[in-house]
Amino acid sequence: MNPLQTTIADRRPSTVIEGWPLYLKEGRDYLRAAANGHARRPDVFIPETVYNLVAMGCEKLLMAFLMFNGCLPENHTMTDLARAVEGVTGPQPALRRDLEHLDTYQELCDLDTFQHRAPDAGTIGQILAIGERVASFARATLPEPD
Numbered sequence: 001m002n003p004l005q006t007t008i009a010d011r012r013p014s015t016v017i018e019g020w021p022l023y024l025k026e027g028r029d030y031l032r033a034a035a036n037g038h039a040r041r042p043d044v045f046i047p048e049t050v051y052n053l054v055a056m057g058c059e060k061l062l063m064a065f066l067m068f069n070g071c072l073p074e075n076h077t078m079t080d081l082a083r084a085v086e087g088v089t090g091p092q093p094a095l096r097r098d099l100e101h102l103d104t105y106q107e108l109c110d111l112d113t114f115q116h117r118a119p120d121a122g123t124i125g126q127i128l129a130i131g132e133r134v135a136s137f138a139r140a141t142l143p144e145p146d
Contacts, residue, residue: 015070021145027060031131047119054131055102061138078103098130
């Protein structure tokens with residue numbers, strides 16, 4: 001393969017932070033639980049639960065990406081994760097918009113600007129779609145662990 005045609009997943013950085021495959025697995029598991037729970041048990045998997053599972057899944061997947069690339073974010077808000085990812089990949093406007101949208105519900109990791117707004121049932125499809133887009137980003141940018 002021509003070196004100019006390689007993707008990020010084809011390049012293994014010299015400084016990989018150990019444990020990234022576990023984050024990848026856990027991120028996928030959280031997103032699967034959110035989608036399956038919402039589809040099968042909406043009485044138990046209320047919008048706030050689905051949101052929290054999707055947010056945890058996105059955080060884990062993005063941390064796997066960052067760890068694979070040898071870096072860590074300054075903080076763990078979705079916006080901080082987007083900024084750290086863009087430090088590796090360059091601008092990712094669609095991903096940034098998705099992650100900033102998730103931050104409009106809660107910013108648990110920012111003690112100065114903590115906020116909480118429960119999502120309603122009408123927004124769950126959009127939240128699940130964001131989770132799938134983050135999962136697609138991870139599939140496109142990370143190799144499958146050994």
